Amino acid sequence: MSTTTLPAALDRGESPTRRAIRRFLRHRLAVFGLVVIVLFVLAAACAPLLAPADPLATSWSAIRKAPSAAHWFGTDENGRDVLSRVLYGARASLLAGVVSVLVALLIGVPVGLLAGLAGGWTDTVISRVADAMLSVPFLILAIALAAFLGPALENAMLAIAITASPVFVRLTRGMAMEAKATDWVEAARALGNPPWRLGLLHVLPNIVPPLLVQATLSIAEAIIAEASLSFLGLGQQPPAPSWGSMLNSAQRFLTQAPWLAIFPGLAIFLVVLAFNLVGDGLRDALDPRSDRR
Amino acid sequence: MTTLLELDDVARHFPVRDALGRARGAVRAVDGVSLSVAKGSVLAIVGESGCGKSTLGRLALRLIEPDRGAVRFMGEDLRGLSPRALRARRRDMQLIFQDPFASLDPRMTVEDAIAEPLKLHYVVPRGAERTRVHQLLERVGLRPEAARRWPHEFSGGQRQRIAIARALASGPKLVIGDEPVSALDVSVQAQVVNLLQDLIRELGLTFVLISHDLGVVRHIADRVAVMYLGRIVEEGPAAAVFAAPRHPYTRALLAAVPGTGAKAAPIEGDPPSPIAPPPGCRFHTRCPFAEAVCREQAPDLTGADHRAACHLQDRLPPPPVLRERVAGGERLRRLQAHFGAPAGVPDRVGAAPQGAAP
Numbered sequence: 001m002s003t004t005t006l007p008a009a010l011d012r013g014e015s016p017t018r019r020a021i022r023r024f025l026r027h028r029l030a031v032f033g034l035v036v037i038v039l040f041v042l043a044a045a046c047a048p049l050l051a052p053a054d055p056l057a058t059s060w061s062a063i064r065k066a067p068s069a070a071h072w073f074g075t076d077e078n079g080r081d082v083l084s085r086v087l088y089g090a091r092a093s094l095l096a097g098v099v100s101v102l103v104a105l106l107i108g109v110p111v112g113l114l115a116g117l118a119g120g121w122t123d124t125v126i127s128r129v130a131d132a133m134l135s136v137p138f139l140i141l142a143i144a145l146a147a148f149l150g151p152a153l154e155n156a157m158l159a160i161a162i163t164a165s166p167v168f169v170r171l172t173r174g175m176a177m178e179a180k181a182t183d184w185v186e187a188a189r190a191l192g193n194p195p196w197r198l199g200l201l202h203v204l205p206n207i208v209p210p211l212l213v214q215a216t217l218s219i220a221e222a223i224i225a226e227a228s229l230s231f232l233g234l235g236q237q238p239p240a241p242s243w244g245s246m247l248n249s250a251q252r253f254l255t256q257a258p259w260l261a262i263f264p265g266l267a268i269f270l271v272v273l274a275f276n277l278v279g280d281g282l283r284d285a286l287d288p289r290s291d292r293r
Numbered sequence: 294m295t296t297l298l299e300l301d302d303v304a305r306h307f308p309v310r311d312a313l314g315r316a317r318g319a320v321r322a323v324d325g326v327s328l329s330v331a332k333g334s335v336l337a338i339v340g341e342s343g344c345g346k347s348t349l350g351r352l353a354l355r356l357i358e359p360d361r362g363a364v365r366f367m368g369e370d371l372r373g374l375s376p377r378a379l380r381a382r383r384r385d386m387q388l389i390f391q392d393p394f395a396s397l398d399p400r401m402t403v404e405d406a407i408a409e410p411l412k413l414h415y416v417v418p419r420g421a422e423r424t425r426v427h428q429l430l431e432r433v434g435l436r437p438e439a440a441r442r443w444p445h446e447f448s449g450g451q452r453q454r455i456a457i458a459r460a461l462a463s464g465p466k467l468v469i470g471d472e473p474v475s476a477l478d479v480s481v482q483a484q485v486v487n488l489l490q491d492l493i494r495e496l497g498l499t500f501v502l503i504s505h506d507l508g509v510v511r512h513i514a515d516r517v518a519v520m521y522l523g524r525i526v527e528e529g530p531a532a533a534v535f536a537a538p539r540h541p542y543t544r545a546l547l548a549a550v551p552g553t554g555a556k557a558a559p560i561e562g563d564p565p566s567p568i569a570p571p572p573g574c575r576f577h578t579r580c581p582f583a584e585a586v587c588r589e590q591a592p593d594l595t596g597a598d599h600r601a602a603c604h605l606q607d608r609l610p611p612p613p614v615l616r617e618r619v620a621g622g623e624r625l626r627r628l629q630a631h632f633g634a635p636a637g638v639p640d641r642v643g644a645a646p647q648g649a650a651p
Contacts, residue, residue, distance in 0.1 A: 014443070016399060183392060183395035184396055188409070195378075205400045206399065250306075
């Protein structure tokens with residue numbers, strides 16, 4: 001009988017996740033971005049092995065030396081090796097980017113799900129608070145929070161996480177409301193699913209793709225925010241290296257020793273670009289409307 | 294006969310708000326409906342789009358809360374149940390949706406989808422779900438291997454079979470089908486109607502079919518209720534309603550089925566707005582027989598077994614004789630003869646071994 005024949009080529013079904021991965025790998029720029037991110041993560045993880053010198057060791061005989069065979073990226077005003085500091089600085093930047101976005105997801109997604117699924121007063125209160133936070137420019141709020149919490153990398157990360165969370169609240173809320181109106185969620189309700197199962201097993205898995213895209217783009221933003229806070233002295237504290245604080249001290253020598261600014265600046269640029277490319281690639285790969293395989 | 298489902302003066306209005314969120318009236322989707330469905334019978338609810346049939350189906354399952362009225366299932370008012378007790382009750386009442394492309398969670402495999410009600414209601418011992426899922430798939434005419442696949446790999450008809458298997462998994466007593474075949478291709482419609490009919494007979498299901506397709510209704514319904522603008526205008530045994538419709542609206546619906554050769558004046562225009570339904574009989578604005586009383590007084594459903602809500606039901610001219618009472622039924626029978634198995638033989642020829650009971 002005709003309805004019992006299944007697509008012959010497929011022995012085992014292809015899951016939506018598998019299909020998204022396959023489509024992502026077709027996206028050249030996104031794969032390039034992913035490679036860059038992986039390289040930076042490896043560099044940060046293996047910094048002790050890769051760095052030619054101690055990032056904190058000063059040397060009075062090598063102050064503001066231009067890039068050379070001994071110091072590929074040159075040395076800074078205290079005679080520290082810039083390459084080593086960029087490598088160790090990757091730890092602060094990537095950690096700040098990833099951890100703050102994870103914390104923002106941890107705050108934003110449950111709150112957004114609650115607002116979207118519960119509706120009514122819960123939704124009104126949560127949405128107004130999120131709106132109020134979104135009405136303040138991202139960096140200004142992060143600076144205010146970081147200044148309030150005190151200058152430290154951990155506090156900067158927390159400040160960035162709190163500042164980034166309303167975006168996830170809004171996104172999750174909107175998609176949860178959309179999912180709540182679908183037939184399959186109503187079907188799940190009709191089967192006797194309790195509210196927590198509806199939220200966690202039926203709504204959440206279906207809104208993961210846009211959240212993943214937003215999270216990737218937010219990591220890029222968080223890395224810039226961490227660099228900015230460190231630049232202002234609110235993030236990573238000297239002498240520990242961070243791309244932002246390196247730029248801060250480099251600005252005084254911009255004409256005499258441009259390599260002090262160029263290398264950390266280039267690192268920020270590359271990592272942020274890479275995360276944005278991956279985010280765009282994910283968006284295309286996960287978009288249910290683009291049906292090309 | 295025992296009554297399984299009973300609706301008593303059930304109503305649901307949806308508020309209409311303006312841009313500032315102020316209430317500007319209400320859509321009276323369902324406005325005082327009383328119905329009872331006998332155990333083991335098939336009731337069809339028919340009517341044109343927007344008449345409130347789907348809302349009525351969801352009210353009957355308390356997926357939507359009624360504004361007033363009682364919904365009694367197995368003698369128990371569903372409105373009195375706690376959320377927890379209601380969820381447990383859902384084992385006995387299930388819904389089949391119109392659009393099989395929307396009703397299956399795209400991120401769940403077929404096995405997970407069908408096993409979900411089994412797990413929620415502990416229908417089978419833990420670990421035995423897979424076997425039961427395979428049995429259910431075979432019963433609806435799919436191969437057990439389908440369990441490992443994802444909804445997007447199936448056609449509309451196959452998806453609807455999966456949705457039917459899911460609805461039957463918990464062993465419900467009552468199943469409501471909300472236009473279960475109208476989103477499918479015509480040839481597939483006949484197969485799925487056959488399947489539903491076999492399942493109803495075999496499992497002794499009580500079935501409420503919500504449909505606008507009178508051909509399908511004629512084919513499987515024991516009783517028919519005709520809805521217009523949120524109210525029931527006629528209700529009775531299917532044979533009687535089709536042979537001798539007592540409400541002008543029912544007549545018009547039957548006459549509108551193509552191929553009947555009916556010369557009855559078709560009703561014109563769109564139904565009035567359910568936000569401001571006309572006073573008196575709601576159908577008077579489109580009724581060719583309307584009199585003064587129809588504009589002033591809303592008629593009640595009157596009659597014994599075959600009821601109609603029409604002031605003039607005893608004075609209407611005899612209905613025009615239709616060539617084939619409902620051509621859709623004839624067309625469906627021909628299609629079934631062509632595509633499907635003869636009645637009584639399960640609809641899964643060459644698909645699965647015999648004897649797999651759901």
